[in-house]
Amino acid sequence: MSESQATAVYNATSSPPRPPVIQMLGIVKRFPGVLANDHADFEVLEGEIHALLGENGAGKSTLMNILAGLYRQDAGMILLRGKPVTFSSPRDAIQAGIGMVHQHFMLVPSQTVTENILLGLDEPRFLLRLSEFDRKVAEVSERFGLKVDPRAKVWQLSVGEQQRVEILKMLYRGAEILIMDEPTAVLAPQEIEGLFTTLRAMAAEGKTIIFISHKLQEVMAIADRVTVLRKGKVTASGVPARGMSRAELARLMVGRDVLFHLEKEAKTPGEVVLSVQDVYAENDKGLPALRGLSLEVRSGEIVGLAGVAGNGQRELSQVITGLRKCLKGQVWLSGELVSNKPVQFGIQRGLAYIPEDRHQVGSAPNLSITDNVIMKSYNKEPIAHGWMIDMTAATRFAEDLKEAYEIMAPTVRTPARLLSGGNLQRVILAREISGKPRLILAVQPTRGLDVGAIEGVQRLLLAQRAAGAAVLLISEELEELISLSDRIYVIYEGQIMGQVTDGNIEKIGLMMTGTPLSQIETGD
Amino acid sequence: MGQASATTGGLNRWLPYRIRFEPRMKEVPAWYPLAVTIGAIVVALFLGGILISLAGGDPLRSYAHIARASFGNLGVFSDTLVKATPLILVGLGCSIAFRMKLWNIGAEGQFFLGAFGASAVVLTPLLPPESPTWLFIPVCMLAGILAGALWGFVPGFLKARYNVNEIITTLMMNYIAVAWNNFFIYAVWSEGGFQMSRMFSRSAWLPRLADYAREVPLFRGLTVHLGLVFGLLAAVVVWYIVYRSRWGYEIRLIGDNPRAAEYAGINIRRNTILVMMLSGALAGLAGMSEITGVVHRLQGSISPGYGFTGIIIAWLAKLNPFAVIIVSILFGALILAGREIQPSGIPKMIQGIILVSLIASDFLLRYRVRIVRLVEEA
Secondary structure, eight states: OOOHHHHHHHHHHHHHOOOOEEEEEEEEEEETEEEEEEEEEEEEEOOOEEEEEEEESHHHHHHHHHTTHHHHHHEEEEEETTEEESSHHHHHHHHHHHEESSSSSSOTSSBBBHHHHHHHHHOOSOOOOOOHHHHHHHHHHHHHHHOTTTTGGGGGGOHHHHHHHHHHHEEEEEEEEEEEESSSTTTHHHHHHHHHHHHHHHHHOOEEEEEEEHHHHHHHHOSEEEEEEEETTEEEEEEEEOOOOHEEEEEEEESSSOSSSSOOOOOOOOOOOEEEEEEEEEEEEEEEEEEEEEEEEETOOOOEEOOOTTSHHHHHHHHHHTEEEEEEEEEEEEEEOOSSSSSHHHTTTTEEEEETTTTTSSOOSBBHHHHHHTTTTTTTTTEEEEEEEEEHHHHHHHHHHHTTTTTOOSSOOOOOOOSSSHHHHHHHHHHHHTTOOOEEEETTTTTTOOOOHHHHHHHHHHHHHHOOEEEEEEOOOOHHHHHHHSEEEETTEEEEEEEEEEEOHHHHHHTTTTTOOOHHHHHH | OOOOOEEHHHGGGGGEEEEEEEESSOOOTTTHHHHHHHHHHHOOOHHHHHHHHHOOOOOOHHHHHHEEEESSHHHHHHHHHHHHHHHHHHHHHHHHHHTTTTOOHHHHHEEEEEEEHHHHHHHHSSSTTTTOOOHHHHHHHHHHHHHHHHHHHHHHHHHHHHHHHHHHHHHHHHHHOOOOOOIIIIIIIOOOOOOOOOOGGGSSSSSSSGGGGGTGGTTTTTBBBHHHHHHHHHHOOOOOHHHHHHHHHHHHHHHHHHHHHTTTTTOOOHHHHHHHHHHHHHHHHHHHHHHHIIIOOOOOOOSSSSHHHHHHHHHTTTTTTHHHHHHHHHHHHHHHHHHHHOOOSSSHHHHHHHHHHHHHHOOOOHEEEEEOOOOOOO
């Protein structure tokens, strides 16, 4: 059904054209020091799924925030069904039928779904007859296949369900045009498929959907047409998604050719560096997260760990680094026991850790780049000088790294919070790799980065492999795992389901959903 | 991109301009915070001036009087510095705890304990009364520092070990400290039934400039005592700890992002206890300096809320140790000169206005104000 829907729209654009529902003409938006939108034109047709593609910082969100009434353009105009409109608040926009679902949800956790949806509306006026509105919400959710219990409290819902509530909020307010800001960033793979089904159903009902993303494969999977932004300028306007190749889209986005296939030199792995043996651990809620997990990583190889988020990946990385208690089993690093040792113990022995969360774990936002890069070496010569820190040495160290890793910042005194995602990740990589690690534990190292930055991170990991480091790459991006890894383990509910060496995506998929490799093979 | 910039609403209809606040994306130049601070003080003095004229006074004359009464001559400036001395030490203590986001609001109690510790040396007596000054000073310092550090250790330990909220424990321990001192004043060291101890022997007093008036006539009547040197040295030491030492780096990292600190292998619990102890030790030293430098006996009213003013000072100084000195001197002046105008009332209000203005001016450091023309023609 989605196929036919998509082709229908495609045909409609080529034969007698459908009227554009939204036209943004010559939009200029300036932020201090940045030209976020530079005479951007954007046109969306009624009932289509239109992807707005661009790297981080290309101005996608800004352009859509203008459309949703959150910002006001410095120049240019917006036409809604041919008539000029000005929105001075999101309220104005939603009254005109334009609603935006933000990347970060704006929900009250302690209230029910219905209460959240009614929040800020004029109806009901005084008395809350919730049951009546529960029914209305249920009706809307039924119509668009957005399954969610109106009476559930928001904190009880999964991220995917919360997103549905946000969508419902907009639909309930009568949105005809729905802007989704990077909706898949927070979702697990199965949830993404569910979201796509919903979006297609909504388009079939005549809603217009604008889908902001920087992920090529998603855009190709869901969009009818694509507009590409680069550095605030439109580089492709409303091209049919089906007529484009990934390489073409990537070039429009980044402005140069992007290599999808990384050169990986052949290398025979050396001795075992990391050995995880029958490890048990609990998650934050005290429930079993790792249940007898074992794996090995040798020097000079990249080993991938695939799995749906929440199957124990986070806990495993914490057990290896010493941040989480290991209840049973052991973790060995080059023949030394590291489980249940202080975090410093592993750091001293060449364990580098690129955490999943750059902002909340990997960096200190208000401290300078210098302070951020010395995080693992502030207590070692030459930066440490007895009790003191040798600031000259620290500054020199930071300046060398800034140059070597191409960290874009005015000076090394710039606080980390002013860096873009890609630059911040470079700071973290520079810090971790500069210590000549034996083992690199990289968790989602490219998450949220744009195509250019992803390539840089992947090259660095390959260079470390060539230099003889052992790399354990934990990621949810299967494609990345397959292109980088020598072997891939699959984790499911805290256990290893098996490993593949040939990048067989079908086997990985089956194991990710809980079928052990032994069963798959006997099943053949 | 940053969050939505705030916009003003209703005025749009009459004015073709809007005021817009935008979060700063770049660092401000070095002179800017100073300019903003001075601007805020000017605004505060202007508002205070309105207040004074409403009360029937002449603002300019009042301000001139304040300035004269605190900075007018060497004698009053010396009194200002005496008032500033405990503030510097307490402010430093608060600043180091706040740096790690430990909300030590128990400096008042730590100050009292420091005063008690120093008094105990003289009154118990731990040292015979005829001991020389060079022995009294270090022993009293040590006692004051240890007593203050102990008062910091308890909430620090509770926080580190059982995650007890330090705001509550430090606040409550203030009351214990005051009552503890009162017990000794009323029951143990009471002199002739009065609620105060006997006067300390002269050799237990911190030397004052006036003590050297015979050699340097200029020093006659100057009350500045050795405690000021403690304060200035402590500022240098705290600066070195915070910005140049490994320990200071750990403190700054924990303060900015405890999860990153944990990830870097830093022991947060140990630092919680150590920093609370250092914070308490500095406040305790303030108590010791006040008791041996100014009061010279243990009595009930030894602090007009120095411990709490220290919180404000640390905050206004943006936790910078050297700024603590300057802010403390300004506050010392306000305390001293305020009393000249009116025992309470207007001067305290002006203090409050300055405080509010300074804190509000922080907004200008984080946001840019832009005046923009409305572009739409509809």
